[in-house]
Amino acid sequence: MGFVGNESDPQLLSKIATNNGHGEDSHYFDGWKAYDRDPYHPSKNPNGVIQMGLSENKLCHDLTEEWIVENPKASICTSEGVNGFKDIANYQDYHGLPQFRNAVAKFMGKIRGGKVAFDPERIVMSGGATGAGETIMFCLANPGEAFLIPSPYYPAFDRDLRWRTGVQLIPVNCESSNDFKITKECIEAAWENAQKENIRVKGLIMANPSNPLGTVLDRDTLKDLVAFVNEKQIHLVCDEIYSATTFSSAAFVSVAEVIATIDGCNLDLIHIIYSLSKDMGLPGFRVGIVYSYNDAVVSCARKMSSFGLVSSQTQYLLAAMLSDDAFVDRFLAESSKRLAKRHKLFTEGLAKVGISCLKSCAGLFVWMDLRHLLQQPTPEAELALWRLIINDVKINVSPGSSFHCSEPGWFRVCFANIDEETVEIALERIKAFVRRVTEKTSKMKRKQWQSNLQLSLKSRRFEESVMSPHGLISPCSPIPQSPLVKATT
Structure with missing residues (x-):
């Protein structure tokens, strides 16, 4: 049974x-x-x-497919690359393959215009941006504590950041009147409301470029956000997974670039989430990255990464792909x-x-x-x-x-x-x-207009029929005027 x-x-x-x-x-x-x-x-x-x-x-995808065909040794699943199978198929250090971390760090710098360098020793792997976001929440906050987050924001953040961590998300309402820009005033208002509710705010998290807006934060706004978290001594988590999807002259500015110009900035408060899902179109590869300037967070996140490692086979392939400067340059420009x-x-x-x-x-x-x-x-x-x-x-x-x-x-x-x-x-x-x-709305409006006109005419006819107590219109009463007559003057 x-x-x-x-x-x-x-x-x-x-x-x-x-x-x-x-x-x-x-x-x-x-x-x-x-x-x-x-x-x-x-x-x-x-x-x-x-x-x-x-x-x-x-x-x-056609560019990536061409590269794979032209570089068969990059995969241990081809006759040209199978000799690397026995080394890659074994257990690997959960720090990640050195060549993979070096390649990712280099790629992150390249898509930010080479204006900032990233340390491979701070690259921590995770199972996509989903895993990276949850990992950073586990590192920074306890259940019941909260992060401010400008809205509108990516719906799955509620799953990624809250579900298993118990962390709260407090929306910071941004409005269309200023194109949903994040302002110091709206951040301060959300902070004050949290204080009134006795909610401990541990940080601010935001996506730059924004999902769903498709906008980028300007340098001054980023400076204001960095100043805010330094003043409150809370964390700033920047989700930068769309950083190479820009397609206009409004260049993306990374928080990594901004903090390098601010004297006295507490770098222990700054953290970046990244992945190859959007920029390279590889969500199925499940490559997520936590990059933190806080040594304790890097150490903790690396221990936790064993629950969501990127496969060594994937690391091996991507290390070769991202190290190919000619391919990366062509891909980013064409994308x-x-x-x-x-x-x-x-x-x-x-x-x-x-x-x-x-x-x-x-x-x-x-x-x-x-x-x-x-x-x-x-x-x-x-x-x-x-x-x-x-x-x-x-x-x-x-x-x-x-x-x-x-x-x-x-x-x-x-x-x-x-x-x-x-x-x-x-x-x-x-x-x-x-x-x-549009046609339905027009018909409804015409029907409503006709109905209102009929009611108006009936009302006027009723008024014109109203007599004085002697059965005549009072000499002191104004002469009734038709709305149609008025409309022609």
Whole structure:
């Protein structure tokens, strides 16, 4: 007789296993599920859902494939590279292969314009940026303690940073009136509110470039943030995983560059999260990096990295790839060029139907403004519009509320995970949808105008029929005027 368990009994499982802290009930993930149930395919399922909710960079896979073909010795899984198998397949030091850490440090410096150097001894591996973010939270905060985080922010931060660590995230509300820029005032306000609630704030975490905004922080804002954490003696964690996805003259500035110019900065408070998922388009390789200027954090994170190491086979391949200067230079230049072209294609297509996006210069997505299509400026109306887009337009976009955006009507749309033909199809679907909504809205407005006009005329006729007690219009009463007469003057 087999064992029969009662999975609904919470006493059989841990609190982590039975709580909903993973965030799978978020509308962000609901969109993915809708795509999984009915995925678009140009021939097999042309009416399926187009996936534009996944921040994935597929625009330069051809360059990476060419390099792999031309460098078979870089892999222990080829006849040319199999001689390295016995050395790489064995247990490796969880510090990481020296050549891998050297290559990553060099690459991180290169994509920051060579303005700052990174120490390979501070490179700590993790299973993607997800693992890196959780690792740094474990190192810096206890359960119940909090990090301030500017919103809108990446929805899966709630899973990555909170679920297993017990750390709180306190949104710092940024607004569209200044293009969602982070200000000293909004940071201070969030800090003061936390103090009133007796919440211990251990740090500030933010993504630069921003996900979902696609904007970069300017040097002065970064200096203000560094000054803030130094004043409060709390940590600053900078997620810089989109640092090589910039595609305009607004150059990315790393916090590593800024702290080198600030006298008296406490470097023990500064930490960087990085990965190769976005810049190199390699999320499946699960390469995450914690880079900290704090020796104790590096030591602790390295011990914890044994729970999420990057495979030695992957390290071996990437060490060779990232050490190839000619390839890296070509890849970064071409990636920027292709991202700019795709961004232009998509935003100009949206503009043709009156849809604007927040001005951006980085990332694999745009922050699309659909506030004018909402029935009402409420979160409920935003979700109603989102469901229409998912179910009727058959495009998975992510609603702003899932990014903790305080203003309804904004949506993140990813453009680098699909080919150009699919982008064009998505644009045609959006155009058709906007036309339907516009026509429906116009009809409703005309109907309402006609209804209001009829009510107005009835009201006027009633007023004109009102007589004095003697059955005549009072000589002191003003002569009634038709609204149509007034309109012609």
